[in-house]
Amino acid sequence: MSTEPNPEPNPAMAPDGDPEVYYLNMGPQHPSMHGVLRLVLKMRGEEILEAEPVIGYAHRAHEKMAENRNYLMFLPNTSRVDYLSGMIYNIAYCQAIEKIMDIEVPERAEYIRIIACELNRISSHLLWFGTFLLDLGGITPFLYCFDDREEILDILDSVTGSRLTYSYGRFGGVTMDVDSAFVARTRAFLARMRDERLPKYRRLVGDNVIFRERCEGVGVITRDVAFRYGVTGPCLRSTGVAYDVRRAEPYSIYDRFEFKIPTRVEGDTMARFDLRIEEMEESCKIVEQAVDGLPEGPIMPAKPKKRYRPPAGEYYFAVESARGHFGTYIISDGTDVPVKLKLRTPSFSNLSSMPDVLRNTMVADTIAIVGSIDVVMPEIDR
């Protein structure tokens, strides 16, 4: 089957007859383009007139694979969609199927899931923090963040067996139970994070004058831009909208925990930075409450199903990943292979706002802005 390729270039990127306009290509291999993002910048001097993100370099056909295998076989794919929030995505997919098929999850498994997902959120924000500073030229925070991250990864590794791409969730619960060593290690980690590390990051980085100069007022996302582009997650919360899926449509047992939804109003890079530090603190609070309230009991239903055949229909399930609103849209025809599985990933919409955000900024700020959006390319390209 042949299709006519659309050869017309993006009209916004046309030179308009201006002899001073030139084009700069950043990526897909670039020291700071997180993942394989390609940004084509139309510039005059140092000023960006128009930016066009080119994506698709990490397209791995997740959605096609979902149509070619049954629901259980798709579990390993879920972590690899956004590998930094791998646990959150994995558990979210399990939760979607459980909701569709009315599978009851034991209490202990719910608590363990919350602990694992929130630890995963902290580790994702830590990695963002380290790489963001690395992009701006500060190499030391990267090492500290990875040190904290290694502690989380060790904690999760001890129970799941993986460091990055987990298949910890099953439809109805989790695979392995946690023990007292896990709990003790988690508590120790939380204490260190809250008492020592997060204040240190605030002081050393947040109060650093160079960092502030590079981030304050840079890359402002307005509420209007965020609304029209479907931006969610910390990028949206930095514009003043307190939207968090854990509060807006509570899933799992998040309604039992006390946590704030941090917001800022400036919408600039500094706001997103402060926001993510606060989110790490709030996640620490949730983990602490979950660890304190961890009940005894089984971690899988007494009689897990052998085959998973959701009733025919269309279903949508949303969670809050580290980057925003992650939605799973499943069309089932009653068999054990989905008709369609669409992953509504937050970075896709967040990155699509880049042309508006980068317009009329300086190219030197591009790295800071794109870094502060916190995109993961395989999540965009799926």
Added chain:
Amino acid sequence: MSKPRAEAEHDSDEHETEKMSRILGSSVAELAESSEHADYAKYGYHHVYLANIESIPEITRHFFDAGYLLEMVTCQDRRDDAGTMRLVYTFNHLAHLDRHLVHADVAADAEAPSITSLYQAADWFEREVYDMYGVRFSGHPNLKRILLPEDADFYALRKDFGRIEDAPQES
């Protein structure tokens, strides 16, 4: 699928009022006939519609004015069942949870109207639908492939493409 549907046609005054007041959150009854089908606890959305493809810009305008976020635009290949491609739009309000799923059928070689003039989020969503399903959108500012290579000659998520059973046999 045996879900009952209601058609939204913008040239009917009665439907227009009903639609407007429903979207603006008044106490008008939900569009879906049977509450089981729009049961949020099971399905994850509150309302589901089947609309004419020509009325999609109008419907989108109502959601935009009421402050609903465009969460997703995707497509389902129903050429085997019904000979059409079914576009799916999802709208949700951030302040109060209210998710609407809007379906619109379009013939495989026909064009659908683009909603990028209202929601710029649709820019990339529609490009992805074109890339994966081949549905063109009229009025789109930059309709070209987004995920597949620019010179790809296939539409990836169509049902007749890329099936395991069609794989060439390894020698």
Added chain:
Amino acid sequence: MASDSKKNRTGDKVHLPQLTTASVQPSLVKAGSGHDGTSPDGIPIEARPYVTFGVLEDLLNAARANSLWPLTFGLACCAIEMMAAGAAKYDLDRFGAGVFRPSARQADVMIFAGTISRKMAPVIKQLWDQMPSPKWAIAMGGCTIDGGPFKYPNQYAIVEGADHIVPVDVYIPGCPPRPEALIAGILKLKDKIKAGRRFKG
């Protein structure tokens, strides 16, 4: 080598010039060492750990192996483990391989960390061509070995294995491989380089 003849790599006897302490700089010879300072291969005892004679190629291979400069080339999930290997806990710098270069022209080794999509393949080829010889390639993770978790019949989106594009020297299995596995792979590459395989680039 003080001996007159020595076998080269192919086993032929080669005649080499005599190198004695007389031709070595005076600072290397300790005064009053109690003997005339020579030893069977001409190196003074005191200087022995610090001075050695060898084939130039071996020396160059040792230098190349011990200071591999990888290209910053994370494609997907394995990139995170590569970053973790470069961070403080699993320090790559102690093996000399911690200096990640963003420019392909300054890099020795390309660590393919992540799935190679068909759209990315020409870019990879271009980067590989930009790297000057001698250069090596490490395929990290299942995706670069044969497609890994994304391999299935009629997969349209990925290149199933980095060796479809470049000649790979070391394969590191895992999904993603632990940082220790990446370090083991780099050490294996070092062994390979030190063993003196001839490269055509």
